[in-house]
Amino acid sequence: MLKFFLQRVALTVPTFVALMFVTFVAIRLVPGDPVEVRVGERGISPERLAYFRHELGLDQPVWKQFLDYVWHLLHGDFGTSLVTNQKVLTEFATLFPATIELGLAGMLIAVLLGIPAGAMAAVKRGTWYDQLIMGLSVTGYSMPIFWWGLILIMVVAEGWGLTPVSGRIDLINYYFEPTTGFMLVDAWLSKQPGAFLDAVRHLILPAIVLGTIPLAVIARMTRSSMLEVLNEDYVRTARAKGLPPRRVIGIHALRNALIPVVTIIGLQVGTLVAGAVLTETIFSWPGVGKWLIEAVGRRDYPALQGGVMLISAIVMLVNLAVDVLYGVINPRIRHGG
Amino acid sequence: MKTTICAALAAVCSALSIAPAGAKTLVYCSEGSPENFTPAINTTGTSFDAARPVYDKLTEFERGTTKVEPGLAESWQVADGGKTITFKLRKGVKFHSGVNGFKPTRDFNADDVLFSFERQWKENHPYHKVSGGKYDYFGDMDMPKLLESIEKVDDYTVRMRLKEPNVAMLANLAMDFASIHSAEYAAMLDKAGKKEQFDQVPVGTGPFSFVMYQKDAVIRFKANKDYWGEKALVDDLVFAITPDPTTRYSKLKAGECHFVIAPRPADLPEMQKDKTLKVIQQPGLNIAYWSFNVLKPPLDKKEVRLALNMAIDKKSIIRDVYLGAGTAAKNLIPPTLWGYNDSVKDYPYDPGKAKALLKSAGVATPLDIDLWYMPVQRPYNPNAKRIAEMMQSDLAKIGVNAKLVTYEWGEYRKRAQQGEHMTVQLGWTGDNGDPDNFFFLRGCAAARPGGQNLSKWCDKAYDDRMNRAKTLSDNKERAKLYMEMQAIEHEAAPDLKIAHSVVWEAMRANVTGFKQSPLAAHQFNGVDLK
Numbered sequence: 024m025l026k027f028f029l030q031r032v033a034l035t036v037p038t039f040v041a042l043m044f045v046t047f048v049a050i051r052l053v054p055g056d057p058v059e060v061r062v063g064e065r066g067i068s069p070e071r072l073a074y075f076r077h078e079l080g081l082d083q084p085v086w087k088q089f090l091d092y093v094w095h096l097l098h099g100d101f102g103t104s105l106v107t108n109q110k111v112l113t114e115f116a117t118l119f120p121a122t123i124e125l126g127l128a129g130m131l132i133a134v135l136l137g138i139p140a141g142a143m144a145a146v147k148r149g150t151w152y153d154q155l156i157m158g159l160s161v162t163g164y165s166m167p168i169f170w171w172g173l174i175l176i177m178v179v180a181e182g183w184g185l186t187p188v189s190g191r192i193d194l195i196n197y198y199f200e201p202t203t204g205f206m207l208v209d210a211w212l213s214k215q216p217g218a219f220l221d222a223v224r225h226l227i228l229p230a231i232v233l234g235t236i237p238l239a240v241i242a243r244m245t246r247s248s249m250l251e252v253l254n255e256d257y258v259r260t261a262r263a264k265g266l267p268p269r270r271v272i273g274i275h276a277l278r279n280a281l282i283p284v285v286t287i288i289g290l291q292v293g294t295l296v297a298g299a300v301l302t303e304t305i306f307s308w309p310g311v312g313k314w315l316i317e318a319v320g321r322r323d324y325p326a327l328q329g330g331v332m333l334i335s336a337i338v339m340l341v342n343l344a345v346d347v348l349y350g351v352i353n354p355r356i357r358h359g360g
Numbered sequence: 361m362k363t364t365i366c367a368a369l370a371a372v373c374s375a376l377s378i379a380p381a382g383a384k385t386l387v388y389c390s391e392g393s394p395e396n397f398t399p400a401i402n403t404t405g406t407s408f409d410a411a412r413p414v415y416d417k418l419t420e421f422e423r424g425t426t427k428v429e430p431g432l433a434e435s436w437q438v439a440d441g442g443k444t445i446t447f448k449l450r451k452g453v454k455f456h457s458g459v460n461g462f463k464p465t466r467d468f469n470a471d472d473v474l475f476s477f478e479r480q481w482k483e484n485h486p487y488h489k490v491s492g493g494k495y496d497y498f499g500d501m502d503m504p505k506l507l508e509s510i511e512k513v514d515d516y517t518v519r520m521r522l523k524e525p526n527v528a529m530l531a532n533l534a535m536d537f538a539s540i541h542s543a544e545y546a547a548m549l550d551k552a553g554k555k556e557q558f559d560q561v562p563v564g565t566g567p568f569s570f571v572m573y574q575k576d577a578v579i580r581f582k583a584n585k586d587y588w589g590e591k592a593l594v595d596d597l598v599f600a601i602t603p604d605p606t607t608r609y610s611k612l613k614a615g616e617c618h619f620v621i622a623p624r625p626a627d628l629p630e631m632q633k634d635k636t637l638k639v640i641q642q643p644g645l646n647i648a649y650w651s652f653n654v655l656k657p658p659l660d661k662k663e664v665r666l667a668l669n670m671a672i673d674k675k676s677i678i679r680d681v682y683l684g685a686g687t688a689a690k691n692l693i694p695p696t697l698w699g700y701n702d703s704v705k706d707y708p709y710d711p712g713k714a715k716a717l718l719k720s721a722g723v724a725t726p727l728d729i730d731l732w733y734m735p736v737q738r739p740y741n742p743n744a745k746r747i748a749e750m751m752q753s754d755l756a757k758i759g760v761n762a763k764l765v766t767y768e769w770g771e772y773r774k775r776a777q778q779g780e781h782m783t784v785q786l787g788w789t790g791d792n793g794d795p796d797n798f799f800f801l802r803g804c805a806a807a808r809p810g811g812q813n814l815s816k817w818c819d820k821a822y823d824d825r826m827n828r829a830k831t832l833s834d835n836k837e838r839a840k841l842y843m844e845m846q847a848i849e850h851e852a853a854p855d856l857k858i859a860h861s862v863v864w865e866a867m868r869a870n871v872t873g874f875k876q877s878p879l880a881a882h883q884f885n886g887v888d889l890k
Contacts, residue, residue: 054768054770055770059770062496063403063789064788066777066812106395107396108559109560114575118576180610181614188611188614189607189616190578190602194385194578195387201574304603306607307577307604307607309576309577309601313576317393
């Protein structure tokens with residue numbers, strides 16, 4: 024098991040280094056530099072431009088800038104945002120809980136609905152139910168997040184008034200200092216009556232929007248994996264033994280069918296981060312997705328680089344954990360290495 | 361609902377600083393996070409709006425106008441032919457107390473004025489390098505070139521000496537970069553080794569004091585009950601940061617915010633029909649233009665420039681590109697600015713006459729020109745590429761082949777200022793509401809390579825008047841000169857004025873007292889909820 028784990032870690036490290044280099048170079052290949060992007064119609068004098076470029080170290084060759092960056096990174100320094108002059112790590116840490124909260128809520132919806140829906144579709148293969156679920160999942164998968172978010176706001180929030188439009192809490196009625204950055208937890212800790220429920224209401228729409236694509240993927244994956252398993256000998260044996268269908272499907276089939284689904288859930292973490300960029304913008308959700316988009320616009324190299332590195336590291340860690348978990352629940356993988 | 365909750369849980373509520381029963385909270389849906397809360401180191405309207413509730417300046421723009429009125433300086437005297445300005449400071453003005461643990465021990469005085477300017481001006485100032493030390497506006501308004509000295513005469517008198525007379529200085533001082541900070545607060549943070557907090561947790565003398573800021577989510581202010589000027593009429597002011605305009609509109613309809621920035625032009629017709637909302641508009645303090653480089657033949661010929669002016673169907677551009685958020689321009693300055701010459705008649709759209717003018721100028725068609733367009737959206741131009749395409753098709757009708765050209769934004773400005781183009785689109789957003797802040801764009805000094813006069817047009821009659829106006833302190837006399845300059849420039853047609861953007865503001869119908877600023881500033885003292 025240890026060997027398996029070490030092998031996976033060994034694969035992660037070079038991937039991370041390669042990613043760091045590619046991001047570093049790619050950011051600098053985008054036209055426009057952080058100093059010029061601040062400047063309006065007035066322009067900037069060549070002396071002033073040179074002065075600020077020097078201050079920011081942008082006048083150094085890219086390879087030297089890269090080595091400097093790695094050196095600082097090894098000392099735990101992700102740099103300072105060129106726009107806000109705040110430490111990148113501090114900004115990230117302030118915003119990341121909002122993204123995790125949203126991501127977990129989205130994933131929860133995806134898993135809780137996707138697995139039963141997919142399993143049922145497999146069991147009732149070929150029926151209208153199966154076709155409905157698969158139809159919905161194709162629709163969900165191919166729906167543009169931006170459009171879907173706006174439609175939900177218009178119908179559910181504006182039209183029916185069931186949820187708030189955007190944000191994380193009602194700003195007129197509740198005010199408390201953030202302690203953990205997780206609004207649900209902070210609202211709970213604030214002990215203000217109604218605050219927790221209000222935070223939940225704010226979370227519903229963005230979580231649905233973010234969870235839609237993973238939900239569709241998980242449902243489809245569960246269905247196909249389940250179909251495979253349902254034809255296995257051991258399922259037939261279980262049925263032949265006279266076990267009740269619920270036990271056959273729930274224990275014998277579903278447990279085995281979930282093995283590939285776990286991997287898919289791990290891979291969906293990347294999708295969640297990508298989706299968070301748009302979801303956070305539509306729902307005014309103060310997470311890292313929105314922050315990165317702004318950093319691109321302002322050519323805030325340290326924020327952009329640091330944000331990409333931190334998010335990649337987290338996605339890689341989750342995938343590593345999933346790989347390991349996969350090994351734990353499926354001995355064939357572990358032994359096959 | 362909050363009232364009931366607070367009544368039941370009075371103790372808890374007060375401990376958690378919930379606004380008291382019956383408190384009025386105004387929610388403004390802004391579009392982004394501020395860079396920080398010190399306007400001197402910022403460049404965006406979003407950041408200025410976020411800091412404005414907290415600070416005052418020596419002079420102020422009267423709310424809703426560009427008229428300069430007393431601020432923290434209650435009066436001033438101009439002497440020495442406009443080279444010395446002596447400010448008498450307002451007494452009894454208090455800095456916000458309790459923000460970031462700061463308790464002021466004295467009222468506002470001359471030390472605060474000196475601190476605020478010297479931080480930007482003197483490289484050896486202890487705060488000069490804090491937060492990156494880029495003072496764009498201080499530099500852009502030529503303050504280092506203009507200022508000879510700023511001296512404290514006594515606690516309530518400050519004297520500013522200039523190297524040359526400049527009447528726009530008083531308007532410059534009303535700009536956000538000239539906000540007055542507390543020197544005492546700065547000293548406290550310096551002592552505690554927390555200088556960087558100075559720009560993150562603001563302390564000022566303004567109508568609202570800062571409460572808290574959560575990046576990308578919310579900024580909270582509360583009314584400053586001790587404010588010396590026009591008081592806040594609400595108890596709490598909340599900026600709900602909402603970047604997407606469609607979401608902002610939804611929030612406005614749902615009552616989650618009372619006021620939104622920058623509504624989408626496409627939503628305006630529906631907004632105007634909604635009885636629960638109020639929509640107001642006025643031309644922005646800006647201009648979008650298409651400059652002709654008069655140094656490049658055949659654009660040196662006036663007839664050719666006039667022909668280009670008459671070839672373009674401006675109405676269609678305003679209709680199809682600005683979608684109602686623009687108004688056709690005929691002068692360099694917008695009509696909201698004093699000195700605007702309304703008697704100037706815009707050139708008509710007349711392709712037939714344009715063709716004839718080209719012929720009379722001896723220009724053979726098809727004529728090849730280049731037409732540069734910005735790669736970015738600007739406040740005065742929502743889609744330069746689309747405009748360029750429409751112009752291209754209009755020009756084809758008079759036998760002019762326009763080749764569309766663009767570069768990366770920084771490169772674009774640089775090359776255009778060098779004069780590499782034949783024709784180029786650009787524009788300008790006014791800073792201080794002084795007409796001179798626009799007219800220099802066609803002045804001779806700016807026509808040099810690298811200067812901002814993209815027409816490279818230099819006319820002595822125009823330039824003399826502009827320079828004379830700078831030395832006059834009587835705005836009536838200045839306005840007369842500016843009107844003449846507009847007529848001169850119109851006659852020579854070194855450019856085609858495309859449009860002034862129209863700035864729309866949308867709010868709930870119960871919001872009263874908001875005055876739309878030509879400078880696009882959002883100011884909430886004097887604003888109430890009925």
